[in-house]
Amino acid sequence: MAAFSPDVKAPAEARLSVTPGEDGDHPTFCRLCEAFCGMIATVEGGVVTKVTPDRANPHSRGHICVKGPAIADITYDPDRVLRPLKRIGAPGEFVQVGWDEALDDIGQRMKAILDADGPDAIAAYFGNPGAFSTDTFMGVQWFLARLGSRKFYTAGSQDSTSRHLASYVTYGVAFRNSIPDLPNNDFLIILGANPLVSHGGLLTAPRLRHDLDAIAARGRVVVIDPRRTETAERYEHVPIQPDSDTWLLAAMLSTIIEERLADEDFLRANVTGWETLFARLRGFPIDAAAARTGIAADDIRNLTRDFVRADRAALYSRVGICRGRFSTLANFFVDAINIAAGKFGRVGGSVFGVFPFGVGAELLQGYGILESRLGNVPVIGGMVPAGVLTSDILEPGKGRTRAMILVAGNPMLSAPGVDRYAEAFEALDLFISCDLYVTESNRHADYVLPAATFLEKPDMPVLGISHMPLPFLQYSAAAIEKRGEARDEMDIFSAIAARMGLGSISPVAEARPLDLLDQALRAGPMRHVLGEAEALSIEVLARHPHGIMLDVPLTYEGWRAHIETEDNQLRLWHPIIASEFDRWDQERATPAASGLRLFSQRKLKSLNSWMHNPEKLVRSQSPALLIHPKDASARNIASGDQVSVASKHASVEVRALVTDTVIPGSVCYPHGWGHNGGWLNANRQEGANINRLLGDGLEVMEPASGVTFIDGLPVEVTRCGPEIPGV
Ligand SMILES: Nc1nc2c(c(=O)[nH]1)N[C@H]1C(S)=C(S)[C@@H](COP(=O)(O)OP(=O)(O)OC[C@H]3O[C@@H](n4cnc5c(=O)[nH]c(N)nc54)[C@H](O)[C@@H]3O)O[C@H]1N2
Ligand SMILES: Nc1nc2c(c(=O)[nH]1)N[C@H]1C(S)=C(S)[C@@H](COP(=O)(O)OP(=O)(O)OC[C@H]3O[C@@H](n4cnc5c(=O)[nH]c(N)nc54)[C@H](O)[C@@H]3O)O[C@H]1N2
Ligand code: SF4
Numbered sequence: 001m002a003a004f005s006p007d008v009k010a011p012a013e014a015r016l017s018v019t020p021g022e023d024g025d026h027p028t029f030c031r032l033c034e035a036f037c038g039m040i041a042t043v044e045g046g047v048v049t050k051v052t053p054d055r056a057n058p059h060s061r062g063h064i065c066v067k068g069p070a071i072a073d074i075t076y077d078p079d080r081v082l083r084p085l086k087r088i089g090a091p092g093e094f095v096q097v098g099w100d101e102a103l104d105d106i107g108q109r110m111k112a113i114l115d116a117d118g119p120d121a122i123a124a125y126f127g128n129p130g131a132f133s134t135d136t137f138m139g140v141q142w143f144l145a146r147l148g149s150r151k152f153y154t155a156g157s158q159d160s161t162s163r164h165l166a167s168y169v170t171y172g173v174a175f176r177n178s179i180p181d182l183p184n185n186d187f188l189i190i191l192g193a194n195p196l197v198s199h200g201g202l203l204t205a206p207r208l209r210h211d212l213d214a215i216a217a218r219g220r221v222v223v224i225d226p227r228r229t230e231t232a233e234r235y236e237h238v239p240i241q242p243d244s245d246t247w248l249l250a251a252m253l254s255t256i257i258e259e260r261l262a263d264e265d266f267l268r269a270n271v272t273g274w275e276t277l278f279a280r281l282r283g284f285p286i287d288a289a290a291a292r293t294g295i296a297a298d299d300i301r302n303l304t305r306d307f308v309r310a311d312r313a314a315l316y317s318r319v320g321i322c323r324g325r326f327s328t329l330a331n332f333f334v335d336a337i338n339i340a341a342g343k344f345g346r347v348g349g350s351v352f353g354v355f356p357f358g359v360g361a362e363l364l365q366g367y368g369i370l371e372s373r374l375g376n377v378p379v380i381g382g383m384v385p386a387g388v389l390t391s392d393i394l395e396p397g398k399g400r401t402r403a404m405i406l407v408a409g410n411p412m413l414s415a416p417g418v419d420r421y422a423e424a425f426e427a428l429d430l431f432i433s434c435d436l437y438v439t440e441s442n443r444h445a446d447y448v449l450p451a452a453t454f455l456e457k458p459d460m461p462v463l464g465i466s467h468m469p470l471p472f473l474q475y476s477a478a479a480i481e482k483r484g485e486a487r488d489e490m491d492i493f494s495a496i497a498a499r500m501g502l503g504s505i506s507p508v509a510e511a512r513p514l515d516l517l518d519q520a521l522r523a524g525p526m527r528h529v530l531g532e533a534e535a536l537s538i539e540v541l542a543r544h545p546h547g548i549m550l551d552v553p554l555t556y557e558g559w560r561a562h563i564e565t566e567d568n569q570l571r572l573w574h575p576i577i578a579s580e581f582d583r584w585d586q587e588r589a590t591p592a593a594s595g596l597r598l599f600s601q602r603k604l605k606s607l608n609s610w611m612h613n614p615e616k617l618v619r620s621q622s623p624a625l626l627i628h629p630k631d632a633s634a635r636n637i638a639s640g641d642q643v644s645v646a647s648k649h650a651s652v653e654v655r656a657l658v659t660d661t662v663i664p665g666s667v668c669y670p671h672g673w674g675h676n677g678g679w680l681n682a683n684r685q686e687g688a689n690i691n692r693l694l695g696d697g698l699e700v701m702e703p704a705s706g707v708t709f710i711d712g713l714p715v716e717v718t719r720c721g722p723e724i725p726g727v
């Protein structure tokens with residue numbers, strides 16, 4: 001391919017190695033975010049000395065961001081946990097122990113809890129990085145399944161359960177999400193996402209900026225966001241008040257209805273419930289939507305008309321609309337707009353990706369309610385919301401969580417319930433964590449078990465495959481052997497299960513997660529993609545270490561094969577939506593609360609609550625509360641002032657930065673700061689744990705999806721004093 005310089009490729013191929021630890025250039029891919037960029041890990045003397053972009057990767061074609069190479073800093077970080085640690089005193093006081101000693105004790109104590117109180121006394125909190133490692137996410141879920149525990153707490157309630165519940169409603173499958181067909185799209189509306197920084201959520205396109213530039217050149221990219229983000233700055237920005245998207249989207253739908261813009265042929269042939277939805281939205285007051293959102297009524301109407309009339313248009317949304325008070329409804333409206341406007345399943349529109357696996361779809365369905373002493377807790381795609389975790393540990397009664405498994409998560413900085421975690425974690429009978437570091441959360445654990453970094457593991461980009469506008473697959477071997485005594489989660493949980501007398505945790509004899517993926521690939525529909533006379537498999541992929549483009553179209557007309565509703569029609573009405581509408585009607589009858597609204601920010605060099613130890617990532621970071629000049633002057637606040645941010649639950653002190661990049665009436669601060677773990681450089685960084693403001697329990701989450709109310713949280717901001725020098 002012309003895009004790759006043969007000068008670059010030839011010597012690299014000559015040094016290519018796929019044997020862990022062997023000297024040479026190891027093609028691998030980044031597993032820090034959903035872009036899964038191709039990288040080359042150069043190994044010399046058994047050590048990764050350099051991580052560079054893989055220009056021969058046909059998907060990312062040389063794109064990486066600053067975080068990718070920092071995985072080497074993490075892998076060789078002197079603060080990394082490399083041996084099992086056992087707690088001997090106060091939180092954070094550990095000694096190193098051998099694996100056998102740790103596993104014997106854990107197995108015996110976990111068995112005693114299981115025998116006494118049953119499987120639901122054992123819970124896991126599964127965090128974001130775990131989702132990028134097949135071994136990790138399957139290892140933990142297989143272990144819980146073997147126990148029979150339903151307590152799978154995850155970070156999903158901080159970013160996506162409302163999205164998944166909406167998918168369950170419309171498609172009958174919680175993990176089915178439609179993606180914008182970027183290469184063929186000419187008009188993209190981005191709502192509540194900042195892909196130039198996040199590199200995409202539920203959308204895997206490592207060259208997203210190039211894709212968006214090309215769409216803007218062909219047509220329009222409109223970014224609706226309370227902040228003039230990096231993405232909004234580059235394209236067209238429509239500022240919106242936080243937590244008001246439900247109003248905007250209802251107004252857009254109502255414009256489609258009133259102006260008879262809907263694709264009624266498509267609706268009649270493929271959709272149920274749309275008449276009920278239309279009846280409910282007919283006459284929706286667009287002027288009231290304008291007042292709530294801050295977007296003029298005519299602008300809403302014009303944007304809707306332009307969108308519907310554009311031939312190849314899609315509405316894409318992400319985290320920014322997933323954590324409001326009515327975020328299930330907002331996500332449902334997004335799909336409803338794509339469907340009603342005739343953009344779903346169309347070239348250049350909003351479509352399903354490809355599914356290269358022959359089995360496994362049945363695992364993705366899921367919606368349920370966990371009836372417990374805490375109330376009815378929604379469980380979306382098997383995920384229990386983090387907002388009830390501390391209560392589940394602290395409230396006495398049947399089903400109480402007594403043992404906790406924390407894998408690749410740091411809820412004390414990333415979840416609600418911050419101020420109760422210390423008490424809750426200390427109240428556990430057993431608390432184990434698999435992590436790379438001692439963190440704010442697992443410093444309360446009985447054992448911290450050393451996990452492996454992705455340079456030390458083989459894998460495939462499983463999470464991303466169905467979200468790729470340009471479908472791609474890669475199998476990467478480990479670049480190096482595991483450092484110290486680090487282990488895969490699959491091995492850790494297999495060993496614990498064995499000591500509990502439970503046998504293998506694998507659903508198929510002794511098969512490991514990648515073995516089952518291999519079988520699923522072989523059974524899948526991707527035969528002969530390479531012109532090879534065999535099905536796709538890990539063996540085939542291993543022969544192409546930079547990965548291969550799957551030269552297959554996205555799921556356009558074929559979408560019906562991937563939905564699971566009773567009648568195999570798209571569903572635009574459902575009892576869940578009816579009750580969310582009722583709740584929203586009540587809210588609309590009350591005037592909007594006064595005061596400021598807090599929303600979140602992601603930064604290029606930061607990843608949720610971690611990667612704050614490598615100096616090259618943190619040295620230019622300085623978390624600050626963004627506040628508009630109007631709101632700042634009304635409170636006598638100047639840039640650099642210490643300010644107090646108070647919600648009805650708690651208050652924190654942070655530094656202010658006055659800027660017109662945020663919409664008046666709102667303030668913005670990144671999460672994941674305020675460190676106090678074993679990552680010594682992170683501990684030295686400025687910043688507060690903003691999630692203290694979120695509160696805890698059922699009342700801080702959306703009742704339908706369990707998603708935490710994060711964006712649009714009412715707060716008051718007051719000046720404490722000028723910046724304290726040196727702080
Ligand atoms: N206010 C606010 N809160 C938010 C958000 C927000 O925008 N605003 N965003 C939310 C989102 S989108 C998410 S996904 C959650 C994230 O929150 P969590 O899921 O709790 O994840 P992280 O904070 O990223 O913590 C990840 C932990 O995994 C460890 N780790 C890293 N790599 C590995 C590995 O390979 N193996 C193992 N075993 N451990 C590893 C890290 O050391 C760290 O301790 O936070 C959410 N919280
Ligand atoms: N550099 C970096 N990349 C990351 C991460 C990271 O921490 N750092 N985290 C990864 C994770 S776990 C995830 S889930 C993805 C998320 O990927 P994205 O969803 O693209 O990430 P965000 O930057 O949180 O984008 C959310 C946008 O919504 C806006 N917003 C906030 N409230 C509202 C609202 O009420 N309405 C509207 N319309 N917009 C709103 C915010 O200003 C922000 O620009 O990113 C991933 N990539
Ligand atoms: S964009 Fe994401 S996948 Fe690519 S290098 Fe950066 S962190 Fe890694």
Ligand SMILES: [Mo]
Pocket residue numbers: 128155158159
């Ligand atoms: Mo996330």
